[in-house]
Amino acid sequence: MSAKAATGMDRRTGVALWRQIADQIRQGIGAGHFGEGGRLPPETALAERFGVNRHTVRGAIAALVQEGVLRAEQGRGTFVEKRKRLSYPIARRTRFSEGLRDQAQERRGHLLDHAHEAAEPRVAAALGLDADAPVLRVETMSEADGRPVSRATSWFDAARFEGIAEAIAETGSVTLAYRRHGVEDYFRQSTIVSARHADAVDLAALRLAPGAIVLVAVAVNVDTEGRPIQFSETRFAADRVELAVAE
Amino acid sequence: MSAKAATGMDRRTGVALWRQIADQIRQGIGAGHFGEGGRLPPETALAERFGVNRHTVRGAIAALVQEGVLRAEQGRGTFVEKRKRLSYPIARRTRFSEGLRDQAQERRGHLLDHAHEAAEPRVAAALGLDADAPVLRVETMSEADGRPVSRATSWFDAARFEGIAEAIAETGSVTLAYRRHGVEDYFRQSTIVSARHADAVDLAALRLAPGAIVLVAVAVNVDTEGRPIQFSETRFAADRVELAVAE
DNA sequence: AAATATTTGTCCGTATGTATT
DNA sequence: TAATACATACGGACAAATATT
Numbered sequence: 001m002s003a004k005a006a007t008g009m010d011r012r013t014g015v016a017l018w019r020q021i022a023d024q025i026r027q028g029i030g031a032g033h034f035g036e037g038g039r040l041p042p043e044t045a046l047a048e049r050f051g052v053n054r055h056t057v058r059g060a061i062a063a064l065v066q067e068g069v070l071r072a073e074q075g076r077g078t079f080v081e082k083r084k085r086l087s088y089p090i091a092r093r094t095r096f097s098e099g100l101r102d103q104a105q106e107r108r109g110h111l112l113d114h115a116h117e118a119a120e121p122r123v124a125a126a127l128g129l130d131a132d133a134p135v136l137r138v139e140t141m142s143e144a145d146g147r148p149v150s151r152a153t154s155w156f157d158a159a160r161f162e163g164i165a166e167a168i169a170e171t172g173s174v175t176l177a178y179r180r181h182g183v184e185d186y187f188r189q190s191t192i193v194s195a196r197h198a199d200a201v202d203l204a205a206l207r208l209a210p211g212a213i214v215l216v217a218v219a220v221n222v223d224t225e226g227r228p229i230q231f232s233e234t235r236f237a238a239d240r241v242e243l244a245v246a247e
Numbered sequence: 248m249s250a251k252a253a254t255g256m257d258r259r260t261g262v263a264l265w266r267q268i269a270d271q272i273r274q275g276i277g278a279g280h281f282g283e284g285g286r287l288p289p290e291t292a293l294a295e296r297f298g299v300n301r302h303t304v305r306g307a308i309a310a311l312v313q314e315g316v317l318r319a320e321q322g323r324g325t326f327v328e329k330r331k332r333l334s335y336p337i338a339r340r341t342r343f344s345e346g347l348r349d350q351a352q353e354r355r356g357h358l359l360d361h362a363h364e365a366a367e368p369r370v371a372a373a374l375g376l377d378a379d380a381p382v383l384r385v386e387t388m389s390e391a392d393g394r395p396v397s398r399a400t401s402w403f404d405a406a407r408f409e410g411i412a413e414a415i416a417e418t419g420s421v422t423l424a425y426r427r428h429g430v431e432d433y434f435r436q437s438t439i440v441s442a443r444h445a446d447a448v449d450l451a452a453l454r455l456a457p458g459a460i461v462l463v464a465v466a467v468n469v470d471t472e473g474r475p476i477q478f479s480e481t482r483f484a485a486d487r488v489e490l491a492v493a494e
Numbered sequence: 495a496a497a498t499a500t501t502t503g504t505c506c507g508t509a510t511g512t513a514t515t
Numbered sequence: 516t517a518a519t520a521c522a523t524a525c526g527g528a529c530a531a532a533t534a535t536t
Binding site for chain 4 (some may be wrong): 496497498499500502503505508512513
């Protein structure tokens with residue numbers, strides 16, 4: 001059995017060898033194979049292990065250095081840049097900033113865009129509105145310690161929450177924006193979690209490398225009377241975040 | 248701005264254009280952009296939309312036909328082979344088979360492998376055992392309607408659950424295997440959800456294409472007295488499953 | 495302090511795969 | 516189908532920085 005077959009490297013998949021190797025190394029780091037602040041084996045050893053030329057391994061390392069995952073020092077070696085994943089809690093009372101309070105110094109939300117539109121079927125169903133009812137679509141992004149964490153698309157009943165986009169922009173907080181519209185408290189009604197490759201827009205907004213993965217949380221928030229107030233789809237950078245389900 | 252930049256196609260990413268386009272089309276299908284059993288736009292239209300040559304689009308379509316996602320009919324068009332995602336519930340009382348009862352005809356669990364080993368730190372911590380305490384590692388796989396859904400690695404206290412692997416093999420069910428060890432009921436204590444690219448072993452076991460994504464659920468089950476009985480890491484094929492968080 | 499080994503960085507060239515025209 | 520351009524992958528040689536003896 002050849003080394004290539006053994007390591008799962010394949011050349012007819014449309015994915016370059018250096019990228020497959022970069023993905024394996026990134027995964028190995030996540031699995032803790034190189035220890036805390038660990039050192040990678042020399043390029044020659046990695047090349048032998050993966051059954052490729054040293055230059056190909058160098059391509060993989062260069063990509064991971066660019067991503068900020070590795071740091072290469074001439075004459076010394078290649079080292080893991082240690083950054084731990086943020087743990088984002090999903091519970092009945094889910095709020096962005098509070099959940100990450102102990103894990104990051106700075107937490108910020110940005111309003112990227114907003115627009116009026118007619119509700120798509122899934123939006124109308126989630127908000128309990130008629131099809132094509134007027135809704136407000138709001139695009140936001142969140143950062144922790146200067147690193148993009150998530151990007152969300154939210155829909156609100158336009159009749160009830162006119163001007164909420166401006167309130168989010170001013171306060172940088174959905175919770176505070178709700179207050180201005182008479183919602184003192186709210187709850188998470190449902191959350192559906194899936195995962196996929198990031199699309200071009202999210203890649204740019206979250207500053208991710210091509211082929212990166214996003215965790216997708218589709219959620220409905222309700223007020224204290226159980227009326228739906230927000231339908232949202234949030235994309236989290238999967239290499240920076242994990243979701244902690246509270247039960 | 249060129250069409251290439253507009254659609255996020257790039258040539259230095261290590262991912263061939265035809266594969267990037269295949270991924271986008273697959274994602275578009277998941278997002279429902281082509282309707283139920285829908286028809287794709289003609290190749291020339293897709294080529295224009297993605298800013299590439301028609302040959303490149305044909306490569307992408309050929310790959311998706313090979314995957315079973317699309318079906319091309321000469322003279323008629325290219326159509327979506329529709330299969331919807333299974334929704335796997337995560338709740339305090341999470342059980343594999345029951346959760347998928349209404350969504351699949353056949354649900355089966357397989358025991359792939361099992362072994363005695365010394366507990367790694369995270370396993371020992373989760374099960375409330377001393378470091379390097381003897382534990383049982385069990386590798387399982389689950390299928391629904393003949394399609395692999397998930398692959399799990401579970402650890403049990405070897406002192407309390409000696410022989411549980413054989414019980415799982417016989418009954419095909421963890422719940423029933425627990426009964427034989429005096430555990431009448433159990434609960435999900437915690438679940439951490441993340442996502443990553445599938446490694447070589449999971450690719451093969453779940454019959455996934457290279458570069459495929461897995462949803463990873465790391466969970467602890469406890470008995471009625473709150474004692475941890477199982478620590479597990481389950482990898483779900485992300486294109487076949489979503490996780491529904493019950494609250 | 496000096497010589498040697500190790501490791502990353504850069505340059506050359508060649509062959510093959512990918513994408514466009 | 517063919518011609519062309521660029522990206523990928525390989526192989527070798529050497530330079531530069533660091534570590535070891």
